[in-house]
Amino acid sequence: MKDQDSLSIAQPHPKGIDFIQKLGLVISAIGILILLVAWGGYTFQQNGLFLSLSLGTIFLGTVIYAARTYLTQPAGIHNNGIWQKSFTNRGMWGWLVGIVLTGFYVLLYWYPQYLGLAQNGEQNKGLVALFDPLSQFFKGQPASQWFMYGTIYTLLICSLGIKFMLKYRDNRYQAIRTLVVIVSQLFLAYLIPEILEGFSDSNHYFAKDIKNVWPLNYYFFQDWHLNNMLEHGGNLGMFYFVVGLFLFLVFTPIITYYVGKRWYCSWVCGCGGLAETAGDPYRHLSSKKISVWKLERWMIHGVMVLVFLMTFASLYGYFTNSVTFLGLEIYAYFQRPYGFLIGAAFSGVVGVGFYPLLGNRVWCRFGCPMAGYMGIIQRFKSRFRITTNGGQCISCGNCSTYCEMGIDVRAYAQKGQNIVRASCVGCGVCSAVCPRGVLKLENGPEEVRVKDNPILIGKEEIKMDVG
Amino acid sequence: MEHVVIIGNGVSGITAARHIRKLSNKKITVISAETEYFFSRTALMYVYMGHMKFEHTQPYENDFWKKNRIDLLKAYVQQIDTSNKQLRLDNGNFLAYDQLIIATGSQSNKFGWPGQDLKAVQGLYSYQDLESMEKYSATTQRAVIVGGGLIGVEMAEMFLSRGIAVTFLVREDRFWGGVLPKQEGELVARHIRQHGVDLRFNTELQEILSDKNGRVKAIVTKEGEEIGCQFVGLTAGVSPNIQFLKGGEIQINRGVLVNEFLATNIENIYAIGDCAEFCEHPTGRKNIEQVWYTGRMMGETVAQTVCGNKTAYQPGVWFNSAKFFDIEYQTYGWVHNELKENETDFYWEHEDGKKCLHLVYDKTTKQLLGMNTFGIRMRHEVCEKWIKEGRKMDEVMTYLKDANFDPEFYKQYEDEIVKQYNQENGTSVSVKKRDWKRIFSS
Numbered sequence: 031m032k033d034q035d036s037l038s039i040a041q042p043h044p045k046g047i048d049f050i051q052k053l054g055l056v057i058s059a060i061g062i063l064i065l066l067v068a069w070g071g072y073t074f075q076q077n078g079l080f081l082s083l084s085l086g087t088i089f090l091g092t093v094i095y096a097a098r099t100y101l102t103q104p105a106g107i108h109n110n111g112i113w114q115k116s117f118t119n120r121g122m123w124g125w126l127v128g129i130v131l132t133g134f135y136v137l138l139y140w141y142p143q144y145l146g147l148a149q150n151g152e153q154n155k156g157l158v159a160l161f162d163p164l165s166q167f168f169k170g171q172p173a174s175q176w177f178m179y180g181t182i183y184t185l186l187i188c189s190l191g192i193k194f195m196l197k198y199r200d201n202r203y204q205a206i207r208t209l210v211v212i213v214s215q216l217f218l219a220y221l222i223p224e225i226l227e228g229f230s231d232s233n234h235y236f237a238k239d240i241k242n243v244w245p246l247n248y249y250f251f252q253d254w255h256l257n258n259m260l261e262h263g264g265n266l267g268m269f270y271f272v273v274g275l276f277l278f279l280v281f282t283p284i285i286t287y288y289v290g291k292r293w294y295c296s297w298v299c300g301c302g303g304l305a306e307t308a309g310d311p312y313r314h315l316s317s318k319k320i321s322v323w324k325l326e327r328w329m330i331h332g333v334m335v336l337v338f339l340m341t342f343a344s345l346y347g348y349f350t351n352s353v354t355f356l357g358l359e360i361y362a363y364f365q366r367p368y369g370f371l372i373g374a375a376f377s378g379v380v381g382v383g384f385y386p387l388l389g390n391r392v393w394c395r396f397g398c399p400m401a402g403y404m405g406i407i408q409r410f411k412s413r414f415r416i417t418t419n420g421g422q423c424i425s426c427g428n429c430s431t432y433c434e435m436g437i438d439v440r441a442y443a444q445k446g447q448n449i450v451r452a453s454c455v456g457c458g459v460c461s462a463v464c465p466r467g468v469l470k471l472e473n474g475p476e477e478v479r480v481k482d483n484p485i486l487i488g489k490e491e492i493k494m495d496v497g
Numbered sequence: 498m499e500h501v502v503i504i505g506n507g508v509s510g511i512t513a514a515r516h517i518r519k520l521s522n523k524k525i526t527v528i529s530a531e532t533e534y535f536f537s538r539t540a541l542m543y544v545y546m547g548h549m550k551f552e553h554t555q556p557y558e559n560d561f562w563k564k565n566r567i568d569l570l571k572a573y574v575q576q577i578d579t580s581n582k583q584l585r586l587d588n589g590n591f592l593a594y595d596q597l598i599i600a601t602g603s604q605s606n607k608f609g610w611p612g613q614d615l616k617a618v619q620g621l622y623s624y625q626d627l628e629s630m631e632k633y634s635a636t637t638q639r640a641v642i643v644g645g646g647l648i649g650v651e652m653a654e655m656f657l658s659r660g661i662a663v664t665f666l667v668r669e670d671r672f673w674g675g676v677l678p679k680q681e682g683e684l685v686a687r688h689i690r691q692h693g694v695d696l697r698f699n700t701e702l703q704e705i706l707s708d709k710n711g712r713v714k715a716i717v718t719k720e721g722e723e724i725g726c727q728f729v730g731l732t733a734g735v736s737p738n739i740q741f742l743k744g745g746e747i748q749i750n751r752g753v754l755v756n757e758f759l760a761t762n763i764e765n766i767y768a769i770g771d772c773a774e775f776c777e778h779p780t781g782r783k784n785i786e787q788v789w790y791t792g793r794m795m796g797e798t799v800a801q802t803v804c805g806n807k808t809a810y811q812p813g814v815w816f817n818s819a820k821f822f823d824i825e826y827q828t829y830g831w832v833h834n835e836l837k838e839n840e841t842d843f844y845w846e847h848e849d850g851k852k853c854l855h856l857v858y859d860k861t862t863k864q865l866l867g868m869n870t871f872g873i874r875m876r877h878e879v880c881e882k883w884i885k886e887g888r889k890m891d892e893v894m895t896y897l898k899d900a901n902f903d904p905e906f907y908k909q910y911e912d913e914i915v916k917q918y919n920q921e922n923g924t925s926v927s928v929k930k931r932d933w934k935r936i937f938s939s
Contacts, residue, residue, distance in 0.1 A: 046660075104691055106823030107548075110658040114547035200823075202906040320558065419902055420877025422818050422827070424789045425508070426540035427553045440556055461904050463548075465820040467827055467874035470902050478937045 050098040058091025060084075065182075068157040069145065078163035085181070089189045096193035105200035107463050109432070117386075118311050124386040132383030139374040142175040169228035177224070183304060184220040188212050190307040197310075203458045203471070207297055211306055214241065214298040226266065234262035236270065241298050243277045245337040246400035248373055250274055252341075252365055253348040283407055289473050290414025291404035292456020299400075301393055304382065305434065306457060309390025313459065316389035316436035323436065326453065329396040330405070333372055337399040340364040372397065391434040395453055405452030413473040415480075416449035416460065418442060422468045429460035429469060443468050450479055500524045501803055502584065502594035504574050508789055509770025510600035511535040512796025513803070514567050520804040525566065526592065528584070530573035532624050534559060538602075539789055541627045542651045545634075546658040551624075579746040579763050596803050599742075599753055599761075599768040600796070603735035603787055606644075610731075612705025616712035618729040621648050621655075630655070630728075633712075637661050637727040641716050643702045644733030645672050647819050650685075652730040653694050654822055664695040664724055666702060666716075668733075677869075678834055678855060680844050684871055685821045687850055692822050705729055735787055737772040750774055752785050757809040759799045767803070769795035779810055788817055814881045815867075824851055829880035830867030832857045840866060843890070843921065845914045847872070854914055856893065863889045873910070874902035879936060891926050894918050898931040 047055075064074075064084035074080045100108060117123040137144045146156030154162055158178050165173035191212040198204035223238035230238075236258040237247050244250035259267035285293050295302045305313075343355040343364040353360055381393030394401050408414060416439070423446070429439035435453045439460045442449045449469075461469040501517055503510040506529035514525050540554040562569050573587040583593045605620020607613045617633040619626055630652075640656045642649045645667030653663045669675070671682030672689070689696050701719040708714035715725045737752035748754045748762040752774030759767045770792035775784040786792075794812050801808035818827045832855055836842060841860045846853040852872030858865050864887035868880060879900040883893055897911045915928050 104688075104823055109546075109548040111547035113550050201904065202908065203904045206906050417902075419874070420881065421790055421793075421816065422877055424539040424818075425537040425556045426543060427537060427549055427556065428540070428543060431549050431553045444556060458904060465825065466818040467825050467902060470874070470904060472905075475933050475937070478933075 048098070051095055054091045054093075054095030054098060056091070057094060058088045061086070061088035061091065065157065065160070068160045071146070071156045073146070073155045073159050077160050081160050081163060084160070085185055088185060092189040093192050096196045100193075100196040100199065108197055109463065112311070112314060118314075120315065120387060128384060128386040131385065132379055135379040135383045138175055138179055139378060145175050145178070147175045148172065168224040169232065171232060180220055180224075183300070184215050186308045187215040187303045190310070191303075194307050194310055198462060201458075201462050204462060207458065208306065210297050211303040215300060215303045218298070219300050219303075230266065231262050234258040236263055236267060238270065239300065240270065240273060241277070241294075242300065243282065243294075243400060244274060245278075245334070245341070245403065246299070246301070246398060247274075248337055248340065248368060248399075249365075251348075252344045256348055282404060286404045286407040286414075287412050288414075290412050290454070290456050290471075291401065291408045292414070292454075292471070294404060295394060295401055295455035296457040299394075301377065301381065301398065302391075302455060305385075305390040305394060309382075309385050309434070312385045312390045313434035314389070314431050315387065316391060316395065316434055318430050318433070318436050318438045320438075323438075326396055326436070330398070330402040330453075333376075333397050334399040334402040336368060336372065340368040389434055389436070391436075391455070394455065395435050401453070401455070408454070409450065409452040411476075413476055413479075414454075414456065415472060415474065416442075416454065417470045417472050417474075418446055418448050419466075419468045419470065421446055422466045424466055426465060428463040428465065432459050432463045434459070439469065448480055498522070498524045499595045500526065500593065501596045501598065502592060503527045503598040503600055504584075505529060505600035505602055505770070505772075506532070506535045506569070507538060507600060507602045507770060507792065508535075509602070509792035509796045510598065512793045513598050513600065513769060513800050514796075515565070516797050516800030517803055518565050518567060520800060520806075523804075524568070526568040526570055526594075528570045528572055528574060528586075528592075530571065530587070533569060533571055534562070536624070538622070541621065541624070542655050545627060545630060545655045574741060576741065577745055577747065577766075579766065582765075595765065597766045598799060598803070599739075599747075599766065599772060600770045600792075601738045601741075601772045603771040604738040605648075605731055606734045606736055607731060608733065610702055610705060612707060612713065612716075613731065615705055615707050615729075616710070617727060618705055618713050618731065620731045620735070621652050622735060633728050634659055634661065639664065639724075639726045640728040640730060641666060641724055641726040642730040642732055643716075644731065645669065645674070645698075646676075646732060646734060647673070648735075649730065649732035650689065650821050652732055653689065654692075656728075657692060657694070661728075662693075662695070664726065665689065665697065666700045666718065667696065667698050668701050670698050672696075672698075674834060676834055678832060678836075678842075678844075680846065681826075681853065681855060681869055681871060684846070684850060684853055685824070688822055688824050735771065737774065737785065739772055757811075758802055758807060759795055759810055760802070767799050769799050780812060782812075782815065790816065814884045816877065816881070821871075824872050825874065826869070826871050827875050828867065828869045829875065829877070830857075830865070830884035832867040832869045843918055845910075845917050847910060852910070854910075856890070858890050862887070863891070865890060865893050874904075875900050876902040876936065890918075890922075891924060894924075894926045895929050896932075896935060898928060899936050901931070 061084040064080050113119050143149050146154055146158040148154045154172050158173050158175055161173035161178040161181055164181060165171060165177045191208050195205050195208045218241050219239045226238050236255055249255050259271045296306055343360050346355050347353060347360045376397045377393045384392055423443040425440055425444045427440050429443060433439050434457060435455055437451050437454060439449055456471055458471050461471055501523050503514055506527050510527055514527050517523060517525055534555050535557065536554040537556060540549065543549045544551050544554060574584050575587055576585040578585060583591045585591055603622060605622050619629055639662040641664045642652050643666050649665065653665055656663050671679060672685045674682060686696060702716060703719045704717045705713050706715045713726060713729050715723050716729060717723050739749055739753055742749050742753065746763055747766060752772050753761055753768035754776050755761055755768050755773050756776060757779040759769050759773060761768055771787045778784050791812060795810055798808050798810045814830055816829050839860055840857050843856045854873060855869040856865060857867045865883050894915050897915060901909060911928050915926055919926055
């Protein structure tokens with residue numbers, strides 16, 4: 031069957047959009063236009079006004095559009111046309127979005143001057159300058175490209191998170207989860223760190239997003255970061271240091287044992303937060319092939335080995351006051367390559383830039399060492415599973431299609447097996463889209479996590495040969 | 498090496514093939530004229546609605562079949578030569594078999610309506626039906642659907658997803674009246690109408706009218722009303738797809754007649770799934786079962802027999818499920834459209850009119866016989882256990898929370914349900930908290 035392209039005039043587009051939806055789109059387009067004009071290099075005279083206008087209209091327009099779209103339909107699953115629209119089926123618009131996003135990330139990481147970041151003591155220009163007033167408000171200094179990025183990032187999670195909540199408005203798991211995603215981003219990742227930054231010694235930056243735990247925050251144990259926390263950070267630095275250790279060593283394994291890695295990946299994580307909200311229209315693009323699953327296991331565990339190695343070298347250097355490890359310069363051979371290849375290229379450029387092409391969880395699935403660490407716990411020592419409801423599966427494939435982590439959920443469900451997989455982030459969408467009530471995310475006794483299912487064949491004498 | 502040939506690559510035939518491979522080293526060939534690879538028939542609607550691509554309806558990757566040494570043959574079987582144990586194919590070739598499994602599924606019912614063979618008049622069963630729906634959709638403003646059952650409601654949802662108006666004709670006085678009790682029928686009807694479907698009960702199709710190109714332009718009801726439309730969906734059930742067996746050695750009635758071992762009158766020939774008709778059903782159900790789940794069970798059962806472990810078909814407690822637009826339906830045991838002599842029932846409906854629980858139990862023994870739920874997911878193992886063991890109603894009510902399978906954080910209604918039960922029956926059942934030990938003890 032040929033994919034319909036929404037641009038084709040031969041195929042009438044399913045139900046056009048009405049006036050209020052258009053209004054919402056136009057309002058948010060104004061805000062996006064302001065950002066694009068600034069990105070193009072134009073520096074507004076009244077940055078404060080235009081920034082407020084831009085952020086306000088993007089938020090308002092998105093919410094109006096989403097409310098009108100979903101509240102006019104009965105509550106339910108709203109995936110009509112996903113694979114028929116160029117925007118979401120790797121069509122022309124999808125590629126265009128992918129290219130723009132990727133380009134943005136390349137500039138953000140390596141050429142921030144083209145976003146307007148001040149060079150050689152000059153003033154910010156263009157896009158970064160647009161965010162100066164807000165940055166001045168929080169911490170009394172001009173914006174960096176990271177402040178600009180963090181603000182837009184938070185805006186996207188908030189506005190598209192509300193869209194997601196409206197899309198799944200009858201699903202309380204999705205509603206509560208997404209609310210936590212929004213609150214975590216807005217407060218823990220954005221407001222609190224930016225406000226604390228204002229009180230801190232701005233020459234000695236350290237990470238203040240408390241939930242950005244090592245090894246996702248790969249530079250936590252690098253010497254400069256340890257120094258900034260412990261020597262220049264005062265009580266606050268010490269607090270972040272102790273909490274950082276505690277989260278990794280104690281909190282994460284215990285909570286992951288009880289509820290799986292979802293408490294982090296799909297509830298509080300910033301990368302996960304963007305994936306679940308802004309990335310939601312692309313969740314079906316993850317590959318479900320067995321060969322890709324194999325690749326995934328090599329890659330995610332490979333990155334874990336790299337982060338351990340890099341961190342070990344960093345700590346060695348820190349404690350021995352040495353700049354080399356095994357005769358290799360720590361910065362040049364460990365920290366810089368990891369930061370460049372994994373921290374920037376993988377998690378940023380590919381991780382988000384490729385949303386419209388490879389799905390919204392490329393980084394979480396193939397790269398994130400935090401996800402890898404929790405995945406091992408989830409796979410081998412956890413109460414979390416997705417329970418398959420007896421023999422009710424009809425192999426339709428909605429669960430697998432909409433799994434952002436590329437798990438072939440159906441392969442388990444149609445055999446009556448529970449799903450116990452290291453990569454599952456517990457977003458709950460497989461359960462939501464299942465038309466027969468087959469899947470349930472549960473935390474239950476470990477003994478019955480994986481079970482044979484005699485109901486499937488309806489005949490107890492034949493033991494199910496699972497394989 | 499013994500050669501097992503399976504006609505039909507639907508869930509029955511493919512399940513048989515997979516299990517024969519697990520149990521033996523036999524040569525296996527699966528023949529289908531419909532598609533090259535197995536796909537989930539129940540998911541065709543999602544392809545049309547753009548939720549999935551066709552490839553997503555295929556539960557196994559394409560190299561699965563070669564890896565598991567299951568040969569796939571795209572051909573149509575014209576005749577079974579039982580005396581020489583070979584099949585005549587439409588490409589002129591012959592294929593010899595040692596054991597044969599017929600799993601040819603169903604076709605949409607047509608009841609001799611005038612105009613039923615016009616263009617854009619069809620059911621929804623096969624991949625080709627989907628292609629045809631797709632082809633005519635671009636030029637359809639209104640579709641008329643005839644027959645109030647599961648496929649009809651799917652078709653209505655499909656058309657609405659493309660902004661095509663739907664008139665839905667149902668012969669009975671309520672929705673899916675041959676299966677659902679009155680309350681559930683009304684609940685579903687309300688929801689279908691909420692989606693903007695022009696749903697008409699007690700309305701029968703008289704005739705389908707043609708335009709000058711041989712395509713439907715309108716239908717006429719028994720009352721004489723003419724409804725203009727560019728598509729007619731015939732969804733008044735399905736029947737076994739067995740024309741190619743007519744006049745042959747294999748005994749047929751409506752379907753291929755089989756005994757409890759799914760064996761036909763000819764040695765080494767079996768029939769499973771939608772196309773099989775039991776001479777006498779092993780558990781007293783209807784003799785033809787046209788459900789995904791029973792097809793799968795028959796496939797597993799016949800695989801045992803074919804591999805030398807003669808096994809009777811003995812399905813457990815009946816279950817089924819469906820989704821009517823946004824409302825999920827699950828059923829366990831037997832809830833008939835009308836109560837039987839010895840039965841009585843308990844019905845609870847949520848105030849939003851989209852959720853209900855209907856329990857049917859024995860008047861005298863108070864043992865649970867069956868349950869329907871709409872908008873509430875139930876745990877299969879628990880429901881099956883209760884029905885199989887004939888749990889009494891008071892006990893069912895006490896442990897109702899064990900059976901809930903709704904996602905986490907969903908509002909639960911057991912307290913409300915049991916309160917109503919106590920009021921109606923003068924009982925004082927109190928609901929127990931969910932208990933893992935009870936759930937998993939079997």
